[in-house]
Amino acid sequence: MSTENIEKFTKSLATNPALATKVQALRTEAAQAAAAGLAALSIEAGTPFTAEEYLTVFPPSNTELSEETLGSVAGGVINFKKFKSPFED
Secondary structure, eight states, X not given: OOHHHHHHHHHHTTTOHHHHHHHHHHHHHHHHHXXXXXHHHHHHTTOOXXXXXXXXXXXXXXXXXXXXXXXXXXXXXXXXXXXXXXXXX
């Protein structure tokens, strides 16, 4: 994997609106799929909610990844030690 190519691709989104639109569509699809999965798990956990309700509370981000976030991603795995858990005080 070439991190250099990932950086080039990410930077190209600023100058290629068609590509940026495709990326945003993928992000939206991924967010909807994740919300549907979480909604299914919520039923198993006895705390049911719908995917739509989840997306209302946690709308998908329309922002690009920061350099810090990009730096924490390696081989498709995020180094979660760099991020504070939303469940921590």
